[in-house]
Amino acid sequence: MTSTRVQSPSTAAARVPAPWPAVAGIVAAVAGLVVGALVARILSATSPLVAIGNRVVDLSPQPVKEWAIATFGTADKTVLLVGSVVVVLGFAALIGVLAARRFPWGGLAVIALSLVAFAAAAVEGSVAAVVAVLAQTAVGLWTLRWLLRPADPGGAAGEMIITHHPAGFDRRSFLRRSGLLVAGTAVAGLLISVLPEPVAERARQVLRLPAPTDPAAPMPAGLDVPGITPQVIDNDSFYRIDTALVVPDVDPGDWRLSITGLVDTPLSFSFDDLLARGLVERRITLTCVSNEVGGDLVGNATWLGVPIRELLAAAGVQPGADAVKSTSTDGWTAGTPLEAMTDDRDALLAVGMNGQPLPLEHGFPARLVVPGLYGYVSATKWVTELEVTRFADFSAYWTDRGWSERGPIKTQSRIDVPADSQIPAGRTWIAGVAWAQHTGIDVVEVRIDDGPWQVAELAVEDTIDTWRQWRLAWQAEPGEHTVTVRATDRSGYTQIEEVVGVVPDGATGYPRRNFRVV
Known part of the structure; x- marks a missing residue:
C-alpha cells in the first residue's frame, strides 16, 4: 500500500x-x-x-x-x-x-x-x-x-x-x-x-385519594346508539390542548397553592391541606375555545376537588376585585371572572379525574375546572397561584394574543352518528351530543337536506354543567344528503347559522354532515 x-x-x-x-x-x-x-x-x-x-x-x-x-x-x-x-x-x-x-x-x-x-x-x-x-x-x-x-x-x-x-x-x-x-x-x-420515571408519575402511582365527602349524583342512563359519544370520556381519550411541549414534573410533596392579591389574608395550601379539607365530586364538561363547529375539543369527566369558593372565602376577598389570575408552574396564566369562582356553580380546584389522581398531562397534582367558561380562561393545569385582582390590572397568556377577556362558552352541538360518509339505505340513527355548560340543553333539532326541523330525542339530563346526548331516527333514501343540527339552551338561545371562526371568543354555525346513501 x-x-x-x-x-x-x-x-x-x-x-x-x-x-x-x-x-x-x-x-x-x-x-x-x-x-x-x-x-x-x-x-x-x-x-x-x-x-x-x-x-x-x-x-x-x-x-x-x-x-x-x-x-x-x-x-x-x-x-x-x-x-x-x-x-x-x-x-x-x-x-x-x-x-x-x-x-x-x-x-x-x-x-x-x-x-x-x-x-x-x-x-x-x-x-x-x-x-x-x-x-x-x-x-x-x-x-x-x-x-x-x-x-x-x-x-x-x-x-x-x-x-x-x-x-x-x-x-x-x-x-x-x-x-x-x-x-x-x-x-x-x-x-x-x-x-426512573418523573417524580410526579411515581408519586401519582402510589397516591390514594380520599373518598368524596360530597359524591356526584348517580349518572342517568344514556341513549342506546352504537357509536354515540359516551357520557363520560376516559382519561386516555380526553382532549388535551395546552402550551406545554413536555408535561411539567411537579412533586405533590413540594407543591403549594398560594392565594394572593386583593385578599384579607394571603394563604398557602399544601397538597395534603387540600385532601384534608374534604373533597366534592362533580361531572363537568370542558370545552376548548379553539373547537371548530362540530369539533372534538370537548369532553366530559368526573372531577374530584375542593370548591374554589371555599378557598377564596378563607382568604377573604376584598371589595373591588372582579377577577382571579391563575398561574401554572410553567408560567402560563389565565384570567377568570371572580363571580364564576364564588357563585353557586361547582368551580373546583381538582385533584382527581374519573376516579384517579389527575393524569400528568391533565394537570397533576392540581388544576382548575370552572363550568361555563372556555378552558383558556378557566382550566389552568399545574396551578400554583390564584391572585385575586381586577381585569383592568392585568392580562393573561391568551388575552395578550387577541382572545376575549372572559370567554363564556357558546351553545354547541355535534353529529357523531353515522360515523361514515357512506351508509346503506334504510332506517338508521342520527345522533350526537350538545352542550351549554352551566345553562343546560333544552332542545336539539335536526334537518335533513332542506326539509323541516325535527325535534330529536334527548337523554335524561345529568346536570346543566354536562353535555347531553341526542338522537333522531332517519329513514335514509338512496342519494346524496346533508344533515344539519342545532341546539337550544335553557335560556332560549338557539345556535345561529352564521359561520364565525374561533377567534376571539369561540366559533358559531350549524354543524353539517354530508352522507351518500347507497
Missing part, C-alpha cells in the same frame, strides 16, 4: 466527497440531541430541543397557532417536535457540508445554532437546562470533527497519512466511526428510556 503525506486537517477535510459531509452533520446532530436530552433527564431539566419548542410556541403568531390546532388537533405538540427535529437535521446537513470545506466555519455555525438553544434554556430559568445545552454542543462539535478528519493519523506532526482514497477520504473509516457513534447514541437513548 502506498501512502501520501498532505497537510492536515483542513485541506484533507475539504476533499470529503458528497454525500458524506451531510451525513456527518446529521449523525453529529443526532448524537448531540440525544446526549443533551440524556443530561437534561439526569438533571431533571428541560431538554434543549423542547426548550426551543417552548419558545416557538410562545413566539408563534396567533394565526399559526390556530392553524396548528385546527389542522393537527391534540397532535399539534408531536407535530411541532417532529418538525423541529427535521429542521435541526436539515441545518445539520448544511453545517456538515460547510465544515467539510473549512471546519472552523462549520464549528461557528454549530455555535450559532447552539446560541438559540442557550437563549431558550435561559428563558426556562434552569441552570441544568443550560448545562444540557453545553453537553449537546460539545458532543456535536467533537462528533463532527471526528467524522470529518482524514484517515488514521501517522507520520510527522501536522500531517496525516491518507489511505484508500487519493483525495484523503477513507469511506471505510468514516462508516466505522459513524457506526460507533450510532451505537453509542442508541445506548444513550436506551438510558433515557430506562431512567
Whole structure:
C-alpha cells in the first residue's frame, strides 16, 4: 500500500466527497440531541430541543397557532417536535457540508445554532437546562470533527497519512466511526428510556385519594346508539390542548397553592391541606375555545376537588376585585371572572379525574375546572397561584394574543352518528351530543337536506354543567344528503347559522354532515 503525506486537517477535510459531509452533520446532530436530552433527564431539566419548542410556541403568531390546532388537533405538540427535529437535521446537513470545506466555519455555525438553544434554556430559568445545552454542543462539535478528519493519523506532526482514497477520504473509516457513534447514541437513548420515571408519575402511582365527602349524583342512563359519544370520556381519550411541549414534573410533596392579591389574608395550601379539607365530586364538561363547529375539543369527566369558593372565602376577598389570575408552574396564566369562582356553580380546584389522581398531562397534582367558561380562561393545569385582582390590572397568556377577556362558552352541538360518509339505505340513527355548560340543553333539532326541523330525542339530563346526548331516527333514501343540527339552551338561545371562526371568543354555525346513501 502506498501512502501520501498532505497537510492536515483542513485541506484533507475539504476533499470529503458528497454525500458524506451531510451525513456527518446529521449523525453529529443526532448524537448531540440525544446526549443533551440524556443530561437534561439526569438533571431533571428541560431538554434543549423542547426548550426551543417552548419558545416557538410562545413566539408563534396567533394565526399559526390556530392553524396548528385546527389542522393537527391534540397532535399539534408531536407535530411541532417532529418538525423541529427535521429542521435541526436539515441545518445539520448544511453545517456538515460547510465544515467539510473549512471546519472552523462549520464549528461557528454549530455555535450559532447552539446560541438559540442557550437563549431558550435561559428563558426556562434552569441552570441544568443550560448545562444540557453545553453537553449537546460539545458532543456535536467533537462528533463532527471526528467524522470529518482524514484517515488514521501517522507520520510527522501536522500531517496525516491518507489511505484508500487519493483525495484523503477513507469511506471505510468514516462508516466505522459513524457506526460507533450510532451505537453509542442508541445506548444513550436506551438510558433515557430506562431512567426512573418523573417524580410526579411515581408519586401519582402510589397516591390514594380520599373518598368524596360530597359524591356526584348517580349518572342517568344514556341513549342506546352504537357509536354515540359516551357520557363520560376516559382519561386516555380526553382532549388535551395546552402550551406545554413536555408535561411539567411537579412533586405533590413540594407543591403549594398560594392565594394572593386583593385578599384579607394571603394563604398557602399544601397538597395534603387540600385532601384534608374534604373533597366534592362533580361531572363537568370542558370545552376548548379553539373547537371548530362540530369539533372534538370537548369532553366530559368526573372531577374530584375542593370548591374554589371555599378557598377564596378563607382568604377573604376584598371589595373591588372582579377577577382571579391563575398561574401554572410553567408560567402560563389565565384570567377568570371572580363571580364564576364564588357563585353557586361547582368551580373546583381538582385533584382527581374519573376516579384517579389527575393524569400528568391533565394537570397533576392540581388544576382548575370552572363550568361555563372556555378552558383558556378557566382550566389552568399545574396551578400554583390564584391572585385575586381586577381585569383592568392585568392580562393573561391568551388575552395578550387577541382572545376575549372572559370567554363564556357558546351553545354547541355535534353529529357523531353515522360515523361514515357512506351508509346503506334504510332506517338508521342520527345522533350526537350538545352542550351549554352551566345553562343546560333544552332542545336539539335536526334537518335533513332542506326539509323541516325535527325535534330529536334527548337523554335524561345529568346536570346543566354536562353535555347531553341526542338522537333522531332517519329513514335514509338512496342519494346524496346533508344533515344539519342545532341546539337550544335553557335560556332560549338557539345556535345561529352564521359561520364565525374561533377567534376571539369561540366559533358559531350549524354543524353539517354530508352522507351518500347507497
